Amino acid sequence: MNNAVDVIELEMAILVRRLVSMTTYKKTGNLDRSAYLLLYQIDSYGSAGVKALSDEFHLDISTVSRQAAALEQKGYVRRIPDPIDGRAYSLEMTEAGLEVLNENKKARQDSIGKMLSNWSDGERVIFGELLRKFNTAILEEASE
Amino acid sequence: MNNAVDVIELEMAILVRRLVSMTTYKKTGNLDRSAYLLLYQIDSYGSAGVKALSDEFHLDISTVSRQAAALEQKGYVRRIPDPIDGRAYSLEMTEAGLEVLNENKKARQDSIGKMLSNWSDGERVIFGELLRKFNTAILEEASE
DNA sequence: ATCCCCGCTTGTATAATACAAGTATATACT
DNA sequence: AGTATATACTTGTATTATACAAGCGGGGAT
Numbered sequence: 001m002n003n004a005v006d007v008i009e010l011e012m013a014i015l016v017r018r019l020v021s022m023t024t025y026k027k028t029g030n031l032d033r034s035a036y037l038l039l040y041q042i043d044s045y046g047s048a049g050v051k052a053l054s055d056e057f058h059l060d061i062s063t064v065s066r067q068a069a070a071l072e073q074k075g076y077v078r079r080i081p082d083p084i085d086g087r088a089y090s091l092e093m094t095e096a097g098l099e100v101l102n103e104n105k106k107a108r109q110d111s112i113g114k115m116l117s118n119w120s121d122g123e124r125v126i127f128g129e130l131l132r133k134f135n136t137a138i139l140e141e142a143s144e
Numbered sequence: 145m146n147n148a149v150d151v152i153e154l155e156m157a158i159l160v161r162r163l164v165s166m167t168t169y170k171k172t173g174n175l176d177r178s179a180y181l182l183l184y185q186i187d188s189y190g191s192a193g194v195k196a197l198s199d200e201f202h203l204d205i206s207t208v209s210r211q212a213a214a215l216e217q218k219g220y221v222r223r224i225p226d227p228i229d230g231r232a233y234s235l236e237m238t239e240a241g242l243e244v245l246n247e248n249k250k251a252r253q254d255s256i257g258k259m260l261s262n263w264s265d266g267e268r269v270i271f272g273e274l275l276r277k278f279n280t281a282i283l284e285e286a287s288e
Numbered sequence: 289a290t291c292c293c294c295g296c297t298t299g300t301a302t303a304a305t306a307c308a309a310g311t312a313t314a315t316a317c318t
Numbered sequence: 319a320g321t322a323t324a325t326a327c328t329t330g331t332a333t334t335a336t337a338c339a340a341g342c343g344g345g346g347a348t
Contacts, residue, residue, distance in 0.1 A: 004269045008268065013184070016177060020164060021337095024302095033304085060305070060307075065328060087325070105153070123274060134259070135159055135162065137263075138166070168333095168335080209297060230345080231295045231343070231345075233295090292346090294345075295342105302335100304334090307330105308331085316323075
């Protein structure tokens with residue numbers, strides 16, 4: 001029982017190092033990790049402001065602000081001023097953004113698909129579920 | 145089938161962001177991610193030189209060199225010159241290093257244990273196994 | 289003895305992050 | 319209405335972890 005936690009602890013530490021290395025340096029596609037997630041989020045849940053995104057991601061507002069500026073500069077999102085609140089605006093996906101997101105998604109999926117090519121379907125499904133559950137657990141723990 | 149890969153791909157992206165954030169900034173214990181893994185490795189597999197460690201971790205030698213220097217400076221490892229090869233040395237754990245490693249390990253395990261407190265034993269075991277398998281898969285893919 | 293290889297360090301660059309200070313707008317309290 | 323506080327965002331600065339490139343010095347092979 002405790003043993004399983006020990007394994008998870010170690011493997012998580014290893015995983016982070018490898019994933020960071022993979023996604024930051026020898027990156028798949030041309031979007032960095034954060035840009036990718038930002039676009040993913042906007043695509044999945046619709047336009048949002050910097051504040052909402054930083055809350056969602058548990059990142060500092062300043063970090064998201066810069067990421068958003070970078071995305072805008074590349075033409076992947078556009079800024080829509082909030083009609084009610086003069087301070088706020090929301091980030092809306094552009095056509096180019098959607099395109100680049102989908103390309104990247106595909107590249108990443110292919111890459112993972114290759115790694116898991118000799119896994120059984122059952123293993124993949126369970127691994128996906130447990131990963132999702134773990135991510136949820138992290139969120140809950142962090143917000144306590 | 146493909147769907148499971150999609151889920152894994154997304155959850156991995158989310159996981160990295162959260163883990164990086166957790167382990168880099170609001171870090172558990174007083175060892176950073178890399179120092180922790182370095183000590184873990186030396187503890188588990190015995191003394192090793194910078195080259196061997198960087199190979200093992202798929203990190204640049206320069207990165208490990210700096211990490212090793214930092215660990216030495218803190219007194220967690222000591223340098224033993226290789227008696228045969230004048231260029232090389234190996235990093236050996238000190239008492240202080242072992243102590244700090246164990247403290248950190250415990251803190252991390254507690255933290256993960258808390259997150260997984262409402263998981264079943266079976267889930268934990270399987271998750272650990274699949275994580276390990278995934279880490280292996282990454283390694284194999286990377287070295288092709 | 290020379291030339292190249294290898295282990296390691298150091299210099300420099302980059303990415304992703306945090307924290308702190310600043311700007312401008314919005315809201316709340318007299 | 320006027321002022322004080324809170325909020326959304328930007329910008330400046332620092333830190334951490336990484337890579338790549340250049341260099342130093344010892345090894346080994348011809």
